[in-house]
Amino acid sequence: xxxxxxxxPNFAVTSAPTPADFAEIARLGFKSVLSNRPDDEEQGQLDxxxxxxxxxxxxxxxxxxxxxxxxVFTDEVVEGMADALIGLPGPVLAHCKSGLRSAIVWAAASxxxxxxxxxxxxxxxxxxxxDFLRDDLDAQADRARWLPPSKALDCECEVLPVTSKIVVSKxxxxx
Numbered sequence: 001x002x003x004x005x006x007x008x009p010n011f012a013v014t015s016a017p018t019p020a021d022f023a024e025i026a027r028l029g030f031k032s033v034l035s036n037r038p039d040d041e042e043q044g045q046l047d048x049x050x051x052x053x054x055x056x057x058x059x060x061x062x063x064x065x066x067x068x069x070x071x072v073f074t075d076e077v078v079e080g081m082a083d084a085l086i087g088l089p090g091p092v093l094a095h096c097k098s099g100l101r102s103a104i105v106w107a108a109a110s111x112x113x114x115x116x117x118x119x120x121x122x123x124x125x126x127x128x129x130x131d132f133l134r135d136d137l138d139a140q141a142d143r144a145r146w147l148p149p150s151k152a153l154d155c156e157c158e159v160l161p162v163t164s165k166i167v168v169s170k171x172x173x174x175x
Contacts (some may be wrong), residue, residue: 004028005099007106007126010090013099016045022058025093031061032088036081036096036105038066061088065105067096072104073136082109103128111140 006012016037017025025033033055039047046054048064055062065080085092085106094102103123107130110119116137123130 003099004093005103005126005128007103007122007128010092011085011106012091012093013102013106014093014095015098016095017051019046019050019054022051022054022060026058026060030091030093032090032092033060033062034081034084034088034092034094034102035062035064036067036094036102038068041068041097063088067101067105069101072101073108073140077105078108078112078140081105082112085109100128104130104133107133107137108140111137116141 004012004014012030017033022033033051035048035051037045039045048066052062052064063084065077065084067077067081071077094106096102103126107119107123110122116134119137120131120134
């Protein structure tokens with residue numbers, strides 16, 4: 001496991017953990033581990049079953065949302081990520097091989113319930129310059145669905161309320 005990068009106070013990403021890392025993850029205060037790494041992506045990696053056992057032994061909840069690189073924006077993956085983050089106690093530590101794929105899937109899930117600018121701002125503040133994904137995230141926003149609140153999906157971006165413009169005609173009536 002390399003660096004842990006927080007995208008929100010309740011969600012962070014990292015590279016693939018080793019068996020010894022699960023106790024450290026719990027010691028750092030995480031309550032859940034979310035794996036975005038497909039089984040058998042690389043020879044010798046921990047698979048989901050092994051990871052779930054290690055997480056449980058360390059007192060952590062575990063969810064596996066396998067995400068191949070070409071599937072990061074599919075409904076199955078994005079909705080799986082959102083459902084996992086809604087259901088898991090936080091803070092949640094997500095991982096893939098490097099942490100980047102987990103950050104992108106988080107962004108896709110977050111874009112379905114929050115402004116894309118806020119999602120990109122959270123990524124930027126965390127050191128991920130992913131503005132080139134704006135069109136993909138806008139497409140996710142267009143597929144928005146109602147999501148219950150989740151601290152792990154909250155970008156904590158202050159959004160200004162939308163106001164309607166009232167035009168007053170010369171006769172004094174609003175229109």
